[in-house]
Amino acid sequence: MAHPFLTNSGKLSILAGAQTGISEEDARILRGLRSGIEGAYEELIERYEQQVFSMVYRLLGNQSDASDVVQEVFLKVFRGVASFREHSSLRTWMYRIAVHEAYNHRRWFVRHCRMEVPLEDPRPEHPNSLEYTPDPGRSPFEQAVDSEARTLIERALTRINPVFRTAVVLRDVQNFSYEEIADILQVSLGTVKSRILRGREALRRELTQRPDQGLAEAMA
Amino acid sequence: MTCWSVNRRTTDYVDGRLRGVELARVEAHLRRCAQCEMRLQDLGSIRSSLQELPKVKSPASLRTHLRVIASQERKLILEADGSRLRLLWNEWKFRLQEFMRPFTIPATGGLCSSLVLFGALAFTIGNATRGVAYEVPLMFSSDFEANLLPIELRSSMVLTLSLDGNGRITDYAFHNDSRSVQGNPATLQRHNIAMPEIPSVMALATPVSSDIQISVTPMIFRR
Numbered sequence: 001m002a003h004p005f006l007t008n009s010g011k012l013s014i015l016a017g018a019q020t021g022i023s024e025e026d027a028r029i030l031r032g033l034r035s036g037i038e039g040a041y042e043e044l045i046e047r048y049e050q051q052v053f054s055m056v057y058r059l060l061g062n063q064s065d066a067s068d069v070v071q072e073v074f075l076k077v078f079r080g081v082a083s084f085r086e087h088s089s090l091r092t093w094m095y096r097i098a099v100h101e102a103y104n105h106r107r108w109f110v111r112h113c114r115m116e117v118p119l120e121d122p123r124p125e126h127p128n129s130l131e132y133t134p135d136p137g138r139s140p141f142e143q144a145v146d147s148e149a150r151t152l153i154e155r156a157l158t159r160i161n162p163v164f165r166t167a168v169v170l171r172d173v174q175n176f177s178y179e180e181i182a183d184i185l186q187v188s189l190g191t192v193k194s195r196i197l198r199g200r201e202a203l204r205r206e207l208t209q210r211p212d213q214g215l216a217e218a219m220a
Numbered sequence: 221m222t223c224w225s226v227n228r229r230t231t232d233y234v235d236g237r238l239r240g241v242e243l244a245r246v247e248a249h250l251r252r253c254a255q256c257e258m259r260l261q262d263l264g265s266i267r268s269s270l271q272e273l274p275k276v277k278s279p280a281s282l283r284t285h286l287r288v289i290a291s292q293e294r295k296l297i298l299e300a301d302g303s304r305l306r307l308l309w310n311e312w313k314f315r316l317q318e319f320m321r322p323f324t325i326p327a328t329g330g331l332c333s334s335l336v337l338f339g340a341l342a343f344t345i346g347n348a349t350r351g352v353a354y355e356v357p358l359m360f361s362s363d364f365e366a367n368l369l370p371i372e373l374r375s376s377m378v379l380t381l382s383l384d385g386n387g388r389i390t391d392y393a394f395h396n397d398s399r400s401v402q403g404n405p406a407t408l409q410r411h412n413i414a415m416p417e418i419p420s421v422m423a424l425a426t427p428v429s430s431d432i433q434i435s436v437t438p439m440i441f442r443r
Contacts, residue, residue, distance in 0.1 A: 028317055035310040036297035039318065041290035049286060053278035067282050074286050078293040153269045171235075172270035193231040200234070200263045207266070 026090040033081045045074070048091070051174070052098050058169045059102040061158040069105050073098045088183050095176075095184045099166055106162060156206035164199030171196050221249040226256050234263045376437045385429040 022030075032040020052073055057066040076097050084093060157165060170176045170184060181192045226249050232238050233246055250257040377396035384390050393402045 028314070032310075032314045034297075035314075036294045037311050037314045038294065039311070039314055041294055042287075045283065045286045045290065049283060050275070050278055053282065054276045057276050058273075063279065067279060067285075070278070070282060071285050071289060075289050075293070078290060149269060150273060153266070153273065157270075168270065172267050173273055175271070197231045200231075200266055203266050204259075204262050208262070 022086045022089055026086075029090065030081060030084065030086070033078065041078070044077070048094055049074075052094060055095065055169060055174050056098055056102050058157065058173055059099070059162070059166060060106065061154070065105060065109070069098070069101045072101050072105075076101070092180055092183050095170070095174075096186070099170075099184060102166075103162070152207060153203070156203050159206050160199060160202040164195050164202055167192060167195035168199035168203070172200075221245045223249075223253060223256055226250070226253075226260075230260065230263065233260060234267055376435060379434045379436055380431055381434065382431050383429055 029040050029044055033044065049070065053066055053070045056069045056073070057063060060066050060069065073094065077094055080097075084090075088096075157168070160168075166185070167181060170181045171178075176184070178189055178192050181196075182189050185192065187195075226233075226246055229238060229242065229246055233243075238246060250260065377394055380393045380395075381389050382391040393400065
């Protein structure tokens with residue numbers, strides 16, 4: 001029976017990655033995944049779960065949706081590892097899948113759930129209900145100010161166009177280079193710069209034109 | 221530079237990718253144009269705020285779900301592969317590679333640096349003249365014992381030495397105003413002309429094969 005994990009010759013592609021530009025680390029994990037080695041799966045989850053979740057959460061603004069999307073991303077990675085051509089790094093490939101999945105999820109949500117009336121609080125999940133990595137070097141007052149500013153910027157981020165938001169999140173939150181973003185989004189470098197600029201401009205408009213509304217929502 | 225030109229460079233400026241003349245021109249424009257300056261300041265602040273957003277922790281249940289998915293997918297692969305021996309071999313290989321990772325990087329670095337060092341010095345090996353730390357007497361003479369040369373050093377004379385490419389004397393000759401003697405290289409050692417190698421000015425210089433002439437004036441006759 002043909003299986004997506006197997007190559008055309010019917011054998012596991014143990015040597016895949018040796019002749020391409022991917023790093024030795026990526027090649028080692030890929031070999032492990034293709035051979036069904038438990039440690040490789042564990043290492044991939046350990047290495048990328050947090051990063052991918054963080055990015056998807058910033059794109060969707062909802063923890064539960066982000067969890068669903070991350071599971072879908074890892075499932076696609078596990079199933080697609082045999083056909084991964086290794087033209088880009090494993091990290092870039094995973095983020096590309098994550099961005100696509102986040103778009104798909106949003107599209108599906110808009111199509112199916114837009115008209116539904118939720119029973120619980122209709123506002124997007126309050127960011128403060130999430131667990132954040134603590135910063136022990138800040139006083140309670142500074143933390144309160146930080147929290148307010150953070151809430152404002154997170155709210156503004158959810159309001160801007162998803163295409164521009166993705167570019168801004170990849171650049172400013174995930175710290176990818178322009179080239180990596182171009183590779184993830186599969187667009188030209190000029191388009192990446194333009195999207196980042198338009199995303200930041202949109203954020204600026206959100207923060208300057210509707211600060212009171214943003215603040216009111218943040219404090220609610 | 222116009223506002224339009226600055227606008228085109230906004231992303232690069234905010235991300236700190238502008239350099240040199242271009243950066244200076246943008247900054248010069250910003251000193252003149254308050255509107256552009258305020259806009260770029262705002263965009264810079266937004267970038268900083270986004271960078272300072274804390275890392276969001278994933279829910280604990282997510283990892284469990286991912287492990288379950290991984291386990292199911294792994295099972296499918298193993299069923300398709302079938303060979304238990306191969307799986308064991310691959311598992312050990314994966315662990316070994318993981319174990320060796322901390323050692324391979326420093327070892328590779330050490331090997332590379334030694335190769336670079338060897339490569340830089342390789343061209344000097346075999347060609348360099350050995351430098352000597354002591355003075356090699358060219359010749360020795362006293363008023364009564366002219367043991368080096370068949371010439372009494374009572375006046376200035378010129379010693380001509382022919383060198384090969386390795387700095388060794390292959391031939392020599394003396395001549396002064398009245399006499400000229402052709403030397404015999406085979407008797408150099410016997411005549412105590414202890415000059416097996418000519419120390420170069422620079423220890424790593426490449427010797428050349430040519431003649432050199434040394435004028436000798438016995439000190440006793442200088443006054």
